[in-house]
Amino acid sequence: MVADIDKFNYDWIKECMRVLKDDGTIWISGTLHNHPSIGFLLKKMGYWIINDIIWFKPNAPPQLQPNRLAPSTEIIWLASKTKKYYFDYEKAKELNEGKQMRNLWVITAKRHVTKHPTEKPEELLERVILLGSKKGDLILDPFMGSGTTGVVCKKLERKFIGIEIDDEYFDIAEKRIKNHKILQAPNFSFKKKILESDANRLIILD
Ligand SMILES: C[S@@+](CC[C@H](N)C(=O)[O-])C[C@H]1O[C@@H](n2cnc3c(N)ncnc32)[C@H](O)[C@@H]1O
Numbered sequence: 758m759v760a761d762i763d764k765f766n767y768d769w770i771k772e773c774m775r776v777l778k779d780d781g782t783i784w785i786s787g788t789l790h791n792h793p794s795i796g797f798l799l800k801k802m803g804y805w806i807i808n809d810i811i812w813f814k815p816n817a818p819p820q821l822q823p824n825r826l827a828p829s830t831e832i833i834w835l836a837s838k839t840k841k842y843y844f845d846y847e848k849a850k851e852l853n854e855g856k857q858m859r860n861l862w863v864i865t866a867k868r869h870v871t872k873h874p875t876e877k878p879e880e881l882l883e884r885v886i887l888l889g890s891k892k893g894d895l896i897l898d899p900f901m902g903s904g905t906t907g908v909v910c911k912k913l914e915r916k917f918i919g920i921e922i923d924d925e926y927f928d929i930a931e932k933r934i935k936n937h938k939i940l941q942a943p944n945f946s947f948k949k950k951i952l953e954s955d956a957n958r959l960i961i962l963d
Contacts, residue, residue, distance in 0.1 A: 762790075762791065762794050763794050763797075763798065766791070766794050766795055766798050767798055767802070769899060770783075770785075770795075770798060770799070770802065771802070772899075773897065773899060774802075774804065774838060776897065777837075777838060779838055779839060779841070780837075780839070780841055780842050780843050781837065781838075781842065781843065781889075782807065782835060782836065782837045782842050782843065782844065782889045783804075783834075783835075783836050783837070784833055784834070784835050784885050784889060785799075785833065785834045785836070786812070786831050786832070786833045786834075786877070787831065787832060787834075788828065788831055788832075789828070792831075792832040792834070795834050796809070796832075796834060799834060799836045804836045804837065804838060805836060805837045805838070805839065805840055805842070806834065806835070806836050807835045807836060807837060807842070807844070808834075808835040808860050809832055809833070809834060809835075809860065810832070810833040810834075810835060810860045810861075810862060811830050811831075811832060811833075811860060811861050811862065812830060812831045812832075812833060812862050812864060812881060813829060813830050813861060813862065813863050813864075814829050814830070814831075814864065814865065814866045815829070815863060815865060816865050816866055817829035817866065833885070835889075843889065843890070843891070844888060844889065845887065845888050845889075845891075848887050848888055849888050852884065852887070862881070862884065864878055864880050864881050864884075865878070866878060867879075867880075869903075870903075870933070871903040871904075871929045871933060872903075872925075872929060873902050873903035873926055873929060875902060876902065876903040876905060877902075877905045878905075879905060879908060879909055879912075882905050882906050882909040883909050883912075883913065886906075886909055886910065886913055886915060887913065890915055892913070892914045892915065893914065893915070893916065894915050894916065895915070895916040895917070895918065896910050896915050896916065896917050896918070897917075897918045897919075897920075898917070898918070898919045898920070899920045900920070900921070901919035901920055901921040901926070901927070901930050901960065902921065902926055902930065903926065903929050903930055903933060904919060904929065904930025904931070904933045904934045904960070906919065907919050907930060907933075907934040907960060907962060908933060908934055908937045910962060911934060911937055911939060911962060912937070912939065916962055917934075917960070917961070917962035918959065918960070918961050918962075919934075919959065919960040920958070920959050921958055921960075922958075924958070927958040927960075930960065931960055934960065934962065
C-alpha cells in the first residue's frame with residue numbers, strides 16, 4: 758500500500774534527521790518503487806533537496822519481459838536540514854578530471870563480493886562519502902545490507918554506525934567489514950561493538 762511505504766519512509770527519515778548534524782547531509786538511494794515517496798516526503802517535511810543524482814549502470818541486465826524499458830538507473834536524493842551544509846566541491850572536481858561534477862554518475866555495477874542481492878559498488882559509496890564528509894566524521898547507514906558503506910568508511914577513515922534487520926545480512930556485513938584490510942592507512946585503528954536490540958542489529962566502527 759502506498760500509505761504504508763510513506764509511513765515507513767517518514768518514520769526512518771525523521772529519525773535520521775534527528776541525529777544528523779546541522780551541517781550534515783543525507784544521501785538516499787532507491788529505485789522506482791521508492792524514490793517518488795522519498796522525494797515527496799523530503800519536501801513535505803521541510804528539508805532542503807540539494808540534488809537528485811542519477812546513477813546510471815551501463816551494464817544493467819536486459820529486461821526479460823517485452824513490455825517496458827530496461828531499468829538501468831537509481832536515484833540518490835541528496836538533502837540537508839539547512840542551506841549551510843558540508844559538501845566537498847573541490848573533491849568532486851578532482852574526481853572528475855578537474856571539471857565541475859554533474860549529477861549523472863556513470864558507474865558500472867560490479868560483480869558482488871557477498872550473497873546480498875543489492876550490494877552497491879564500493880566506487881559509488883566512495884564518491885558519496887568523499888563528497889559528503891571529512892576524515893573522522895561519523896556516518897550512519899540504517900539499511901546496511903552487505904556492509905558496503907562500512908567497508909568504505911573503514912577505507913576512507915570515517916567512523917561508522919550500521920543497522921541491519923536481517924540476521925544473515927548482518928553477519929555478512931560484520932564479517933566483510935572485519936576482514937577488510939586497510940592498505941592505505943596502516944595506522945588506522947578501530948574498535949567494534951555489537952549491540953543487540955529488539956529488531957535490528959548494530960555495528961559501530963569507532
Ligand atoms: C538495499 S539494501 C542495502 C544494500 C547496501 N547498500 C549494500 O551495499 O549492501 C537494504 C537493506 O535494508 C535492510 N532493512 C530493511 N528494512 C530494515 C529495517 N527496518 N531496519 C534495518 N534494516 C532494514 C534489508 O534487510 C536490506 O539488507
